[in-house]
Amino acid sequence: MKKTLLGECIAEFIGSWMLIFIGAGSVATMVLNGSDVSQLELCLIWGLAITVAIYITGAVSGTHINPAVTIALAVYRDFPKKKIIPYITAQFLGCFAGAATTYTLFKSLFFSYEQTNNIVRSSFDGLATAGIFSTYPNPAINHFEALLVEIVITTVLVTLILAVGDPKNTNAPKANMAPIIIGLTVAMIGGSFGVLTGFAMNPARDLGPKLFTMIAGWGNYALGEGMYFWVPVVGPIIGGLLAGFIYDRGISKYLDEPVVEEKA
Numbered sequence: 377m378k379k380t381l382l383g384e385c386i387a388e389f390i391g392s393w394m395l396i397f398i399g400a401g402s403v404a405t406m407v408l409n410g411s412d413v414s415q416l417e418l419c420l421i422w423g424l425a426i427t428v429a430i431y432i433t434g435a436v437s438g439t440h441i442n443p444a445v446t447i448a449l450a451v452y453r454d455f456p457k458k459k460i461i462p463y464i465t466a467q468f469l470g471c472f473a474g475a476a477t478t479y480t481l482f483k484s485l486f487f488s489y490e491q492t493n494n495i496v497r498s499s500f501d502g503l504a505t506a507g508i509f510s511t512y513p514n515p516a517i518n519h520f521e522a523l524l525v526e527i528v529i530t531t532v533l534v535t536l537i538l539a540v541g542d543p544k545n546t547n548a549p550k551a552n553m554a555p556i557i558i559g560l561t562v563a564m565i566g567g568s569f570g571v572l573t574g575f576a577m578n579p580a581r582d583l584g585p586k587l588f589t590m591i592a593g594w595g596n597y598a599l600g601e602g603m604y605f606w607v608p609v610v611g612p613i614i615g616g617l618l619a620g621f622i623y624d625r626g627i628s629k630y631l632d633e634p635v636v637e638e639k640a
Contacts, residue, residue: 385466387437391429392470398425400478408485419566427559442578444616452620471584498595509585511574530577530615538623544631576608
C-alpha cells in the first residue's frame with residue numbers, strides 16, 4: 377500500500393505518543409519513586425524517546441511530532457499546507473494519549489505520593505505532580521523571559537533539523553544517523569537550559585498533556601500560574617519560523633548544489 381494522509385497521521389500519533397510515554401515516564405519515576413535521576417539523565421531519556429520515535433515512524437510521516445516543525449517545513453520547504461492541520465491534530469492527540477497512558481500505569485503511585493506529601497491535586501501545590509507531564513517555568517523567571525527561552529532553544533533545534541535534512545549539506549549525518557543527532561540535540565538543549573522552562577520546544581508536547589491533567593483532576597491549575605500555557609505554544613512556533621529564516625538566509629544559500637552524476 378502507498379502512503380496515505382491517514383497513515384501519516386497515525387504515524388505522527390504513534391511518534392507523539394511515544395515521546396510523552398517515555399519522557400513523562402522518566403519524570404514520574406524520578407518524582408514519585410524518589411529515584412536519583414539527574415537533569416542530564418532525564419534529558420538523555422527524552423532525547424532517546426525522540427530518536428526511537430523517528431526510527432519507528434520516520435519512513436511514513438517524517439516524524440515531525442511537533443507543530444513547530446510541521447509549520448516551519450510548510451513555510452520553508454515543500455511540506456503540503458493541506459497536511460498542516462491533520463498532522464498537528466495527530467500530534468496533540470498522541471501527546472494527550474501518551475500522558476494518559478503514563479498516568480494509568482503510575483496511578484497508584486500518584487495517589488500514594490499525594491497522600492504522603494499532603495498534596496491536593498486541584499490546588500497550586502498540584503503543580504508538583506502536574507509537572508511530570510508538561511512544562512512550567514522556573515519561579516525566578518517571568519512569562520516574557522520564558523517565552524524568549526522557548527523561542528531561542530526551539531530555533532536551535534529546528535535549525536539542526538533543517539540542516540540534517542538539507543541535501544546540499546555535505547556534513548549532514550549519513551547512514552541513517554540523523555535521528556541520533558536530533559535526539560542528542562534535544563538532550564543537549566535540555567541539559568543546558570532545561571532548568572529555565574523545562575525545554576518544551578513543542579506546542580503539542582506541552583498543551584496535549586496539560587489538557588489531560590486538567591481532566592485528570594488538576595483542573596485549571598494545570599495551565600500554570602498566570603495562565604502560562606500559552607508560552608510553550610507560541611514560543612516554539614516563533615522559534616521554528618525564525619529557524620527557517622536563519623538557516624535559509626545564513627547557511628543554505630551558501631551551500632553548493634549537489635552534483636548529480638550522469639550515467640554513462
